[in-house]
Amino acid sequence: MSSAKPQSKQPGTADLNNPLYYLENMETVLGWVQSHHGDLLTGDELDRLASFHSLSRPARALLTRMVMRTGDLFRSDKLNYPELGVPESRALEELDGADWLDTDPLLSLDELFRLFTLGELRPAARPLLEAAGKPANLPKGQMRDALFSQFPDPLTVGDWLGQHAKPVVRLKTMALFDRVRLMFFGNLRQSWSDFVLVELGHQQYEPVPFTPDSRAFQHRSEVDLYLAMHRCRERLDEGVPAAEVWLDVPGPCENAWLTSRRDRLLLELGRQAERQGDRELALDAFASSGHREARLKQLRLLVRLKRHQEAWAIASEWRSHDLSDAEAQGLARILKRLASRLGKTPPVPPARPAIRDISLTLPKPAMGSVEYAVQQHLHREETPAFYVENTLINGLFGLLCWQTIFAPVPGAFFHPFHVGPADLTREDFVSRRQAAFEQCFALLADGSYPERILANYRAKQGTTNPFVIWPVINEELLSLALDCIPAEDLETLFRRLLRNVREHRSGFPDLIRFFPGVTDTEKRYEMVEVKGPGDRLQDHQIRWLEFFAVEGIPASVCYVRWQDDGVME
Template identity: 80%
Template sequence: MSPAKLQSKQPGTADLNNPLYYLENMETVVGWVLSHHGDLLTAAEQARLAQFYHLSTPARALLTRMVMRSGELFRSDKLTYPELGVPEAHALAELAEAGWLDTEPRLSLDELFRLFTLAELRPAFAPVLAATGEPANLPKGQLRDTLLPRFPDALTISDWLGPGASRVVRLEHMPLFDRIRLMFFGNLRQSWPDFVLVELGHQQYEPVTFTPDSRAFGHRPEVDLYLAMHQCREWLDQGVPAREVWPEVPAPSENPWLTSRRDRLLLELGRQAERQGERELALQALASSGHREARLKQLRLLERMKRHGDAWEIASQWHTQDLSDAEAQGLARILKRLAAKLGEPAPPLATTPPIMEFSLTLPRPALGSVELAVQQHLWRDDAPVFYVENTLINGLFGLLCWQTIFAPVPGAFFHPFHVGPADLTREDFVARRQAGFDQCFALLADGRYRARILANYRAKQGITNPFVIWPVITEELLHLALDCIPPADLERLFRRLLRNIREHRSGFPDLIRFHPGKPGPGRRYDMIEVKGPGDRLQDHQVRWLAFFAGEGIPASVCYVRWRDNEAVA
């Protein structure tokens, strides 16, 4: 495949009926990166990726299989892929000749023990054990520990096990594959099998315009910065002390997307530093992090260190800012404790009207959930009840704000197969799209919202959206919701949702009841959270119910008891 054809090729989805579907998907990744991020690669990297397409199909497929597997070392006798259509040895020889494999790698003792079984290792080391007086039947772990001081250097397989040992090869250029994986996925958390081994065609994806300005990485040093932060996180995950990782954390970047990644790294470093007893370092890392969880952790740590004055100063300033419900709740508790310690007046707590509730005693259903039992009990032809939980309000929001959600903001989309923007739960998700959301709220204000929601419902049917669950949002439900929920209520609900998408996408009541025949333009609906015997409200549900009560939105909790010795079929 020529570079010109490669870069003009539109990304597609492989058919799982094709035994080499994983190769098709890998070619999509490589082609996409060359086409959209080629300027972020060196000339040598571009040439190496272009050379990938000059390999034979069996060689490309075997290389893809190796890239997908863990590690860079492989026993040739363990590489068995019948779909190649040729002996694996032929494909290995071609890869070696093209510079993709090192056929005489040097292996450390640890690497050797990972690749070979105890039965294969014992004969090679029997003379050493006999000479040192060690038992010949040591378990594998003890054998390794015994040999390690005597064999500190890496050796070839023939040096380790003799000329008859199974051949081992080392995959070259894995850092390049990691780099293109980062530029395609936008993270290194997702592995190659996450993309290469899935059938992408079973979903429809919203087309997003990709331009140089919409990329997360504008320059190669930004890719290097991400890779450096990823290395820091890997060190932390491997148990390297936080005090050793801290000097390696890259300096702040002007790239907002990378700033968010750095904030998360500093949050984790602060957590681990505290666990390791490095409290001052933990405070420094948490204070440097802009992650929304960092401030509360910093305040709680100051409390534990009995630095109540410092905590009070920070908490008092933060108290006046716009907070999510969870942040406000946590901060209020801290301020109350600090005020008692320092003799300061505690900030007044916000009060909300009581949460409405009622009880039902029902026959226990033979089948189905308690929510469905309540739905059936409450249903009236003139007041239909739907089991929607978190789907309806999220769905209405997703349909109204569809174009804003899928705006090509830098760092939001990396390839054509996103279910939603990659920065959906980031702290600056709304701020970077504020103008678009303002336009959506303007539609609610002037009445045009209904046309926008219905138009998107028709035009986007079946396309993936992180807020829209298509099987639940039926046309009947949609029209009833638009008829009975005033736009002012939708605005209140949507604005709270945007204050913390991660927290506020869940916790909505189970049921919604409509009153389409009720006269007047006001509220003609109510929401009902159902709790069966022994069940209780969760914190995020309480926060939504408190919000409803404060805003006058009709919502209540239905506590269900089962009628003794009576059941319905």
């Protein structure tokens, strides 16, 4: 067994010029998990990972390649990796001797048909098909169906195809590598290729302190719980009836991060149950899910089932909650429909504010978009205009709240290569950081926010942040924004952004125009949404524009028509 110690320092990334760079990245993953999650692994699992390092470099590289591929079965003649520097057969022999492989595995009929071609299967299948009264030249799918009833049990490849068949090996430890992958990524959606086969060094990542308290998984049972939920989701995706999967859905837990995963699983189970006609199960699943989409789906299904009184009671209670604009809009439509059917007075919808609009007729540019045409038309040295869309307000927020966004909250960061927190779009993203966000907003109140924003802009230049698009946020734009946008407006915008990060990060107007020479603080900037001929506002854009109108934030929609008699050069 190797005496190599797992990593404790911040890991680096491999150079793609190294033909075995993927092995270096795999060793980074294993070292990170052994160092930070070793207490969540059994003694046997730790020994197995430690023995990885005692293998020769070619054997470690081949094992990494096998782990990265789909499934745990491999034809040895299909393993072709010249960068190993030795024959693949020698590396396979070493892996077999170290008990990483089963060199004579049992294969189901489906596994056999996945591994071998029709031409390879036909000689062995011909006498079996003829004995069953079937043509010997059946296509592969029909051949499999014809043989399935005769061979329900798995056999070795030699028993299936004869002793001269190409050898097949099974990797014994794929479940362990899946567990490692989960603890490193924080999910099983990402494959090994998402880390092992990419060059991570071209990005700068914010260093986040990784402590035992900040881990998403505190106990091995929580890893097991995630894996159980993942298997439930896989079965749903494979078409297993939702009623069968429902029986295996784990119960509630105290881990907030895992609770959010369970909420998403129940939301999907409810969708599948509804599609499968099991509406009562769908209602139960939606009611059990805390996902923000589940309540609307529950109400819409109750309406379709004509259970109007029940839907009214749930919807009326839900109105008192803090809702995103999209949730409030959907709920209002349901309440209006229910009120007409129950003879009740529908809630009075809030008055729709008027959205300011202007019209421009411009020569059609030979190149470029309508947004750039308007930006060029509006831009003056004394009143500069910029095409920013969703980047400026998000960027200002990201720079002001940088330290809060990258706080080591449990379940937010799993490894050193995160662009942002894993819980960014989760319902409890803000509540788990509420005090820290309020401290950021206090900087807006006391006027010290420009120093924080500019300090982070200079110190974090090029470091990844889910809110900051570095090529767009330059010093000129930043200085004008800090000079012309009042702190009160920034706080208003940031607080709405945090009400639903997933929805509210988009929908901002295309352009912003600054008026630095104006002394009236309410008229020193304006945001402009540009709509070309035939284009119209989207729902999320309308919600932002109506919000601007209510809050007194200067914004307008610019409708553009093209002149018929010229082309702007």
